Amino acid sequence: MKGIDLEGRVAVVTGGARGIGRATARALRDAGAKVAIGDVDATQTALTADELGIVGVRLDVTDSASVESFLDEVESMLGPVDVWINNAGIMPIGSVLEQDDNIVRRAIDINVLGVMNGARSAARRMVTRSGGRIVNVASVAGRMPAPGMAVYTGTKFAVVGFGDALDAELEHRGVRVSTIMPSFTNTDLISGTKPGPLTRPVEPTEVAAAVLTVLRRGRRQAVVPKRLTSGTALWQLFPRPVASAMRRWFGLDRVFLDVDADRSAYEQRIAGAPADQPGKQAN
Numbered sequence: 001m002k003g004i005d006l007e008g009r010v011a012v013v014t015g016g017a018r019g020i021g022r023a024t025a026r027a028l029r030d031a032g033a034k035v036a037i038g039d040v041d042a043t044q045t046a047l048t049a050d051e052l053g054i055v056g057v058r059l060d061v062t063d064s065a066s067v068e069s070f071l072d073e074v075e076s077m078l079g080p081v082d083v084w085i086n087n088a089g090i091m092p093i094g095s096v097l098e099q100d101d102n103i104v105r106r107a108i109d110i111n112v113l114g115v116m117n118g119a120r121s122a123a124r125r126m127v128t129r130s131g132g133r134i135v136n137v138a139s140v141a142g143r144m145p146a147p148g149m150a151v152y153t154g155t156k157f158a159v160v161g162f163g164d165a166l167d168a169e170l171e172h173r174g175v176r177v178s179t180i181m182p183s184f185t186n187t188d189l190i191s192g193t194k195p196g197p198l199t200r201p202v203e204p205t206e207v208a209a210a211v212l213t214v215l216r217r218g219r220r221q222a223v224v225p226k227r228l229t230s231g232t233a234l235w236q237l238f239p240r241p242v243a244s245a246m247r248r249w250f251g252l253d254r255v256f257l258d259v260d261a262d263r264s265a266y267e268q269r270i271a272g273a274p275a276d277q278p279g280k281q282a283n
Contacts, residue, residue: 003215004133006028008033008034009034011028011035011081011084012037012122013036014038014118015088016038016048017039017045017047019185020185021087022037023203024085025054027205028211029053034079035054037055038056039056040060041058042058061088067118067121071122071125075125082126082132083132083135084134086118088118089189091152091270093259112155112162123175126175127174134176135178135179138159138163140232143160144252147252147257148254148255159179160181164177176218178220179221181224182207183199183225184199184201186201188266191265191266192259192260192261192262192264
């Protein structure tokens with residue numbers, strides 16, 4: 001698909017108050033785009049927007065009315081949205097048999113429904129102008145399952161499939177959809193985990209760079225780090241014994257089951273923090 005020049009484009013980043021979203025907003029701004037971030041944490045959104053010199057508006061991606069209201073406000077200030085980055089997400093980990101029903105529902109609402117709400121609302125407006133780009137931030141987990149990530153992996157598998165199908169549906173209407181699949185990223189999402197030497201966390205800026213690359217070059221997908229591209233693409237073809245051996249080799253067999261107390265603050269936030277507290281919807 002054809003890439004786009006980001007100079008002067010209006011770009012939105014959900015979950016933009018911190019982490020990957022913040023880094024992506026900064027990169028888009030530096031590329032010449034007019035940037036707006038949306039995040040459920042209104043206080044941190046305002047702080048980040050002020051620091052970066054961009055627009056910040058509170059956004060609850062699980063609520064389609066909030067998404068529409070957010071779009072109206074952003075477009076009234078910056079003009080029609082050309083680029084929509086679905087970044088908001090949470091990462092519950094641990095034994096799926098012990099996870100609370102509430103956190104399972106929240107993961108689906110934010111990670112899956114939130115992506116669908118944002119993409120559908122943005123695309124409805126983009127097709128009227130016969131042009132636009134949507135980028136969904138999924139995860140390597142959307143291709144490579146691991147123990148302790150059943151719920152999170154399920155949501156990211158959904159994001160990968162949804163993005164591919166939406167791209168096929170909207171291709172002839174001028175709107176293209178791309179998917180970014182980061183591995184371990186140095187944000188609150190991996191707090192309390194101990195990645196092995198073969199799964200060194202990447203920085204949010206590396207993911208942000210991949211977002212810009214798929215936009216500029218018109219790529220369908222990107223894995224971060226790039227060296228995992230082939231392995232993750234082939235993962236579903238591995239026989240079970242090979243997949244098990246690979247998980248052990250990469251240190252993925254226990255890393256999401258054996259977590260320490262450093263994760264407790266993040267888990268409390270994603271389990272149902274008040275709407276204006278950090279961490280609810282930020283990658």
